[in-house]
Amino acid sequence: MKLFLLFIIAFNMLFGAEVVKVGERFESSTKCKVCHKRIVEEWENSWHSKSHFAKDEYFAKSLKYVSRKSRKSLNAVKVQCATCHNPRISVTTTDEDYDIAAVMGLTKGDEVEQAVNSKAISEGINCVVCHSIAKIHDEYDKTKRGINRVEWTASGVMTGPYRDAKSPYHKVISHEFMNENPNKLCFVCHANDRALGGLVFTDMQSEFVGKKSCVDCHMGKKRRDVAATYQFNGKEKMRMVRHHGFKGGHTARMWKDALALKLKKVHNKLEITILNPQPHNIPSGFGSRELVLDVTYKKGFTILKEESISLTRRYMRKRNKPTIPHLATSQSKDESVRAHGKKVVKVALFKDANSVEVSLYYRLVNKEVRTLLDLKDEIWSKKSFITTSSISLK
Ligand code: HEC
Ligand code: HEC
Ligand code: HEC
Ligand code: HEC
Ligand code: HEC
Known part of the structure; x- marks a missing residue:
């Protein structure tokens, strides 16, 4: 029994935050396109869709620079930065032994390498990042961000703004961070960005003033449109929706x-x-x-x-x-x-x-x-x- 417990502790140290695997049917935004075409296309043009290292030169070169100067393996740095840039990654921490093994060439094709190159994270911050959060732990230490601040829903359960939504494709639940309090969702990642040694270089949460929400400006005003093109009794449902372009500094x-x-x-x-x-x-x-x-x-x-x-x-x-x-x-x-x-x-x-x-x-x-x-x-x-x-x- 003791040995078993030890094993669990060691296992948790290696894997950090809890991982919930997303099923094939929900992993990629192309699966959502049939019914949420407009939203998927808006998101495809957003920088959230470019948060993976293969799509952002600045991020990719930063990863390599950090790895070179800190003497950590590139995969270890990728895992660390995935906390916010690719939160659906299946390995969430690595330790010093991993870096040693990497130098010795013993990590080729291993679990960590598979995780950082997996298709599951290739879309960056996609639908199942924001819409599959079951809980945001605001009571946690402010340094815990991204994966370390949230709990995921079971695969196929979408968190959304509506209290009366029904979908033939997935389960839905509603949450305050999707309607009354959306800043809480944005601050999961847009806060307390820090250097490896702990120096905080930006913190949008502590500098924020007033009662407006990030979504009011970065997802535009609410307007009438359909949230899904799926028809109930031969009719699409009209809703109040926002724009998924998340336009900001890059535009x-x-x-x-x-x-x-x-x-x-x-x-x-x-x-x-x-x-x-x-x-x-x-x-x-x-x-x-x-x-x-x-x-x-x-x-x-x-x-x-x-x-x-x-x-x-x-x-x-x-x-x-x-x-x-x-x-x-x-x-x-x-x-x-x-x-x-x-x-x-x-x-x-x-x-x-x-x-x-x-x-x-x-x-x-x-x-x-x-x-x-x-x-x-x-x-x-x-x-x-x-x-x-x-x-x-x-
Ligand atoms: C706490 C969450 C968090 C972690 C951890 C994190 N980032 Fe980021 N990063 C962000 C957010 C949020 C932005 C977007 C900020 C913006 O657009 O102004 C960002 C933007 C960036 C950008 C600018 C990209 C661009 O297109 O302008 C770079 C480069 C970057 N991060 C590098 C890294 C590296 C390297 C690591 C790991 C060592 C890392 N980040 C870890 C949250 C995080
Ligand atoms: C960065 C987080 C984020 C990502 C990524 C994201 N959404 Fe959303 N989504 C939101 C927020 C926040 C709302 C609630 C907006 C409001 O009504 O205030 C929302 C609302 C919605 C709604 C309700 C209709 C609407 O427009 O308000 C649907 C449906 C939806 N999202 C689907 C998707 C799909 C499909 C994707 C992937 C292509 C996606 N979302 C990606 C944050 C996100
Ligand atoms: C077969 C059609 C269909 C597919 C495919 C589909 N959805 Fe939906 N979705 C719906 C319908 C219908 C609604 C309810 C719309 C309404 O009530 O206005 C909905 C609602 C939502 C909502 C809002 C839920 C709420 O409670 O506010 C989100 C978020 C969402 N879908 C995300 C996704 C994501 C992510 C995918 C892809 C993995 C996806 N959907 C695939 C039909 C679909
Ligand atoms: C899972 C982490 C995460 C969450 C949650 C998140 N973001 Fe981001 N956001 C990022 C990262 C990482 C980037 C930088 C991507 C890049 O530049 O490659 C980014 C970029 C942005 C940008 C910059 C776009 C540009 O063109 O400069 C805006 C604006 C933004 N996010 C708004 C929001 C809003 C509003 C919310 C809440 C509804 C939100 N984000 C939630 C991680 C996140
Ligand atoms: C009253 C409108 C408004 C609200 C509310 C708002 N922003 Fe902005 N934000 C702007 C404007 C205007 C800019 C500068 C032009 C641009 O990038 O859109 C900006 C810029 C940004 C940038 C790029 C900043 C830079 O200097 O590179 C990020 C990232 C961002 N906002 C995220 C957020 C987040 C996260 C929230 C919520 C905590 C938020 N914004 C709330 C209006 C707003």
């Missing part, structure tokens, strides 16, 4: 007017105020995002001088060497604009200028991290326009 047009600018001349300085009407900081969500202020000094139509100011955070490891957020042991001052707050930047006025134009942009990855990871796709360096303002100095 340039979302940035238009996300922040506001105010300019004021104070003695021989220009005071640039950035106002954030949103309920979370900007930048936020992940480290190494950037705001860029392009300042142009003019005399009439002639440009006298242009300067670019970067508002971003730097990440450091031992001996102040630059690194990526997940390996940082320290970080520079937080330059983000607080939720419902503002940030003031002062610049010296250029002699002879009689007007100044300031434009504000957003960038997904700052130059330091782009260089460290050798990111190639232009999406990471592209500037998304937010707003512009000018002032006459006459």
